[in-house]
Amino acid sequence: MDVLKHASIPLLAFLALSKNPSLISIIILVFGSIFPDFDVFFKEHRSYFHSLLLLAPLFTVSLYVQNIYLRLFVFGIGIHLFLDFFSGVIPFLYPLRKKGFGLKVLGVVAFESLPRISVKYEILVGYPSKSRGSYVGFSNDSLAITLIALIVLLIRLNILSI
Ligand SMILES: [Zn+2]
Structure with a gap:
């Protein structure tokens, strides 16, 4: 992804849930939501910063420290890992164990005659990829999602009204 x-999806969730979003809160959330991919600057991407060995201690500290900014940062990291879990593999125990897992939903079938839904999925297994040392690049649909997020952001910050 x-x-x-990674920046737009958590931002949209935060803007939908927050009663009074501030610019500093938004900046910290977005920083947290892209932070894990800074491990591209290590030898392997989806490595140290995609591990629960980073997230779990941060999450625990955020429960005890009454700091909204720390919680937003951790929330951003958590959403990042959640999104990556559906778009590849996450090495949950990196560097202790490099093998990662992901989930690929192949299709959902709803049967009309029975109140039943069938989900076809595949568990992905893989390892961190060799880092290419860059973190730039996005798709056209990502740009569209980002533009929607920016419009919602301007509206929520009362810069734009509808
Ligand atoms: Zn990532």
């Missing part, structure tokens, strides 16, 4: 989706 690219940087624009």
Whole structure:
């Protein structure tokens, strides 16, 4: 998943849930939501910063420290890992164990005659990829999602009204 989706999707969720979003809160959330991919600057991408060995201690500290900015940062990291889980593999225990897992939903079938839904899925297994040392690049649909997020942001910050 690219940087624009990683920034826009948590931003949209935060803007939908927050009663009074501030600019500093938004900046910290977005920074947290793209932070894990800074591990592209290590030898392997989806490595140290995509591990629960980073997220779990941060999450625990955020429960005890009454700091909204720390919680937003951790929330951003958590959403990043959640999104990556559906678009590849996450090495949950990196560097102790490099093998990662992901989920690929192949299709959902709803049967009309029975109140039943069938979900076809595949568990992905893989390893961190060799880092290419860059974190730029996005798709056209990511740009569209980002533009929607920016419009919602301008509206929520009362810069734009509808
Ligand atoms: Zn990532």
